[in-house]
Amino acid sequence: MITIDGPAGAGKSTAARLLAERLGYTLVPTGAMYRALALSVMRAGIPPRDGPELHAHLAPLTISVEAGHVYLNGEDVTEAVKSQEVARVTSEITTLAAVRGKVTPLQRQLAAEGAVVLEGRDTGTVVCPDAEVKFYLSATLEARARRRRAELSAVGATAPLDAITNELRARDVQDETRELAPLRRAPGAIEVDTSDLTADQVVERMAAAVDLHRRDAEPPVDGPPRANRLYTVMRILAVGLLRTLFRLESTGRENIPATGPALLVANHSSVLDPPLIGGAAGRQLTFLAKAELFEIPGFGGLIRRLNARPIRREGADPGALRTAMRALADGRALLIFPEGTRGDEGVLRPAKAGAGMLAVMSGAPVVPVYVRGSGRAWPRGQRLPRPTKVTVTFGEPLRFDGEHGGDRKQRYEIVSREMMEAIARLRDGITGGAHRPQPASYAGRSK
Numbered sequence: 001m002i003t004i005d006g007p008a009g010a011g012k013s014t015a016a017r018l019l020a021e022r023l024g025y026t027l028v029p030t031g032a033m034y035r036a037l038a039l040s041v042m043r044a045g046i047p048p049r050d051g052p053e054l055h056a057h058l059a060p061l062t063i064s065v066e067a068g069h070v071y072l073n074g075e076d077v078t079e080a081v082k083s084q085e086v087a088r089v090t091s092e093i094t095t096l097a098a099v100r101g102k103v104t105p106l107q108r109q110l111a112a113e114g115a116v117v118l119e120g121r122d123t124g125t126v127v128c129p130d131a132e133v134k135f136y137l138s139a140t141l142e143a144r145a146r147r148r149r150a151e152l153s154a155v156g157a158t159a160p161l162d163a164i165t166n167e168l169r170a171r172d173v174q175d176e177t178r179e180l181a182p183l184r185r186a187p188g189a190i191e192v193d194t195s196d197l198t199a200d201q202v203v204e205r206m207a208a209a210v211d212l213h214r215r216d217a218e219p220p221v222d223g224p225p226r227a228n229r230l231y232t233v234m235r236i237l238a239v240g241l242l243r244t245l246f247r248l249e250s251t252g253r254e255n256i257p258a259t260g261p262a263l264l265v266a267n268h269s270s271v272l273d274p275p276l277i278g279g280a281a282g283r284q285l286t287f288l289a290k291a292e293l294f295e296i297p298g299f300g301g302l303i304r305r306l307n308a309r310p311i312r313r314e315g316a317d318p319g320a321l322r323t324a325m326r327a328l329a330d331g332r333a334l335l336i337f338p339e340g341t342r343g344d345e346g347v348l349r350p351a352k353a354g355a356g357m358l359a360v361m362s363g364a365p366v367v368p369v370y371v372r373g374s375g376r377a378w379p380r381g382q383r384l385p386r387p388t389k390v391t392v393t394f395g396e397p398l399r400f401d402g403e404h405g406g407d408r409k410q411r412y413e414i415v416s417r418e419m420m421e422a423i424a425r426l427r428d429g430i431t432g433g434a435h436r437p438q439p440a441s442y443a444g445r446s447k
């Protein structure tokens, strides 16, 4: 997944088209999708305002993209959406939640197929915050205005440079200050100032960055992924602090495979859980964290460097499964919390089916983890932690092979349940992994 964002006139659409062609990827011009929706609203004579009329109009609309062309209810509107009038209505309607709520999921669906270049204003920040390579194209206002004028004269239209400059400036303000999905540089995005570059030069730079990413992301031919030095240092500091504050102890570390993929599944009742488990584990872990955290200046960059990967928490996120599968395919030890959100100390809740799906699809050994005490030390809703003893127990790895016949969804649910049962056995002090008799319920509170 590649995303390209930036202001109007920075050269995104040309760069995106050329890059997609060069890589053999699918192009998703997100602005054109919004334009198609605007065209539909204009044709229906509906005012471009939020309201029941607009909602009723949006519900049955289909907008699709194929081979760089945009279709509105099956009609190719690629050319029709290029008019100034459509652009004007588009900029009005793209501020509406109902409109973004309609188009963003369509874009995510297209992106989930992989091998895509998405181009727009919010593709790296909102649509695909977990894209592998993100670009932010910028250019001076003067350079963008000159380009616009050349584009207009190519189609026989003229406009004074001043007027074009003013229009671009107004669109920048609109794009940057709107409440929903404002134009921002996504965390980790590579900025390319295109002011003095030709389209070919821009694409050359982008392709080089994609190449570099591919080389970095490729799992090494032999041995595990390289150790991350910042992680090593931070872990030593964190363990020191966690031992002092919470008398952190751990058992069963030997149950984590020393190399190769491993899926650690833990109960969750505190923000302390990731550092506690990361501190207690004998090898470096990879974490999943909500995408918004990566947008916090400074903090986002730090957690990324500490092996955190962004996922979206609201709605279906096909990207999350891909991110997790990728980490395991790279031979990493990935920590997930199958219950999804934090709960009370000692209470285990049912796992999300996605956790079972990940275990089955990856075939990775699944290490159950039970954290005791973190929900007392720093529960949800409490401002500061209180010093309380915390222990982390790693259980024997479980294996769930992919082939089982029958209903796949049911299989994922069963596996999700078995994970929580293994965690419950650790909570209840029953050792011996999956082979011991199972307690009647995992939903009860420990004594």
Ligand code: DC
Pocket: 008, 030, 031, 032, 034, 035, 087, 090, 091, 092, 094, 119, 120, 121, 122, 123, 175
């Ligand atoms: O890039 P463009 O000119 O085709 O975009 C058309 C309009 O849609 C423009 O007003 C910006 C807006 N847009 C948006 O809000 N979010 C996107 N992801 C893409 C475009």
